[in-house]
Amino acid sequence: MALSARNVLKGKVKDLKKGMVMAEVTVEVASGVLVVAAVTTNSVERLGLAVGKDAEVIIKATSVMLNA
Amino acid sequence: MALSARNVLKGKVKDLKKGMVMAEVTVEVASGVLVVAAVTTNSVERLGLAVGKDAEVIIKATSVMLNA
Amino acid sequence: MALSARNVLKGKVKDLKKGMVMAEVTVEVASGVLVVAAVTTNSVERLGLAVGKDAEVIIKATSVMLNA
Amino acid sequence: MALSARNVLKGKVKDLKKGMVMAEVTVEVASGVLVVAAVTTNSVERLGLAVGKDAEVIIKATSVMLNA
Amino acid sequence: MALSARNVLKGKVKDLKKGMVMAEVTVEVASGVLVVAAVTTNSVERLGLAVGKDAEVIIKATSVMLNA
Amino acid sequence: MALSARNVLKGKVKDLKKGMVMAEVTVEVASGVLVVAAVTTNSVERLGLAVGKDAEVIIKATSVMLNA
Numbered sequence: 001m002a003l004s005a006r007n008v009l010k011g012k013v014k015d016l017k018k019g020m021v022m023a024e025v026t027v028e029v030a031s032g033v034l035v036v037a038a039v040t041t042n043s044v045e046r047l048g049l050a051v052g053k054d055a056e057v058i059i060k061a062t063s064v065m066l067n068a
Numbered sequence: 069m070a071l072s073a074r075n076v077l078k079g080k081v082k083d084l085k086k087g088m089v090m091a092e093v094t095v096e097v098a099s100g101v102l103v104v105a106a107v108t109t110n111s112v113e114r115l116g117l118a119v120g121k122d123a124e125v126i127i128k129a130t131s132v133m134l135n136a
Numbered sequence: 137m138a139l140s141a142r143n144v145l146k147g148k149v150k151d152l153k154k155g156m157v158m159a160e161v162t163v164e165v166a167s168g169v170l171v172v173a174a175v176t177t178n179s180v181e182r183l184g185l186a187v188g189k190d191a192e193v194i195i196k197a198t199s200v201m202l203n204a
Numbered sequence: 205m206a207l208s209a210r211n212v213l214k215g216k217v218k219d220l221k222k223g224m225v226m227a228e229v230t231v232e233v234a235s236g237v238l239v240v241a242a243v244t245t246n247s248v249e250r251l252g253l254a255v256g257k258d259a260e261v262i263i264k265a266t267s268v269m270l271n272a
Numbered sequence: 273m274a275l276s277a278r279n280v281l282k283g284k285v286k287d288l289k290k291g292m293v294m295a296e297v298t299v300e301v302a303s304g305v306l307v308v309a310a311v312t313t314n315s316v317e318r319l320g321l322a323v324g325k326d327a328e329v330i331i332k333a334t335s336v337m338l339n340a
Numbered sequence: 341m342a343l344s345a346r347n348v349l350k351g352k353v354k355d356l357k358k359g360m361v362m363a364e365v366t367v368e369v370a371s372g373v374l375v376v377a378a379v380t381t382n383s384v385e386r387l388g389l390a391v392g393k394d395a396e397v398i399i400k401a402t403s404v405m406l407n408a
Contacts, residue, residue, distance in 0.1 A: 020223030
């Protein structure tokens with residue numbers, strides 16, 4: 001199986017902050033390149049995310065903007 | 069001024085495909101790390117995007133998913 | 137591996153329309169329940185999507201609205 | 205009036221979790237098919253959402269991904 | 273019925289460009305304040321959108337960014 | 341530099357509610373026209389947002405729906 005999402009970047013969890021419903025997860029996808037995800041706290045727990053764990057970042061192309 | 073979007077990655081345009089309304093822009097944000105954006109063709113023209121040009125990729129944290 | 141996206145619905149492709157950059161894919165996720173996805177034409181081709189093929193629909197919870 | 209959003213699924217609220225700013229609402233849109241929405245807690249209160257209440261799930265096609 | 277989407281702005285269609293799958297619709301929501309929507313061409317036709325017609329613009333709060 | 345996002349509306353912060361991870365910011369973009377943004381609380385603090393402060397609202401066209 002493959003995802004239609006065009007952006008799948010391998011990385012490692014660097015930071016994690018959990019609220020009641022939403023959580024913020026920081027993933028390093030290349031040396032010094034950090035990506036922050038806001039996902040539900042339920043997902044953080046279901047996926048067993050923790051600092052140091054491997055995680056892929058997935059982003060649909062229609063959610064990406066450009067600045068030039 | 070600063071953007072609330074948590075993810076701003078500097079890069080260079082590697083590929084560009086323009087349709088009538090939407091366009092697809094591929095940006096290299098780190099060596100071998102490509103991000104694809106689907107933006108309006110109007111924006112590609114307004115920003116003067118072209119292969120080889122510098123461009124920042126911007127992604128709101130609520131649009132980022134994780135796989136782990 | 138598991139996705140943070142909270143909504144993963146199994147289905148079958150019922151209809152497909154491809155434009156230059158974007159494509160529209162209709163998936164039946166339960167009897168009579170259709171979900172339409174707008175993804176890049178590149179993804180439709182990369183995934184080999186075709187009418188009758190199995191496909192999962194994936195939706196991040198932050199993209200879902202309610203009417204009540 | 206009609207919405208441009210291509211996906212409007214009728215359902216019933218099955219679960220509800222409210223945080224300070226964001227809330228998580230689970231809606232059953234077909235027997236055994238659940239959809240989770242992350243909306244503001246303000247909207248949950250303004251719409252009077254509660255377990256057992258009818259609610260439509262609305263999703264823009266550009267927010268739908270596929271896995272195949 | 274009421275929508276969970278926090279932003280519903282009344283306006284009038286000022287411009288319309290239709291591609292094969294996606295269309296771009298410009299709506300004036302206050303004097304001189306234009307909002308551009310990228311929706312499917314199917315929706316433009318289903319809603320009978322045309323220049324001069326009334327249309328509400330709807331935006332989920334999680335899709336809004338800030339610059340300050 | 342210019343953003344690909346098609347909608348950039350100047351305004352002033354009218355209200356602010358901060359949760360643990362997510363915050364809700366209300367911006368007046370024209371007389372009586374309010375736009376609500378759900379951004380991370382980290383961004384509200386990083387941008388120094390406060391009631392009365394100028395702020396631009398930014399919305400990607402693919403996130404805008406229509407009702408007509």
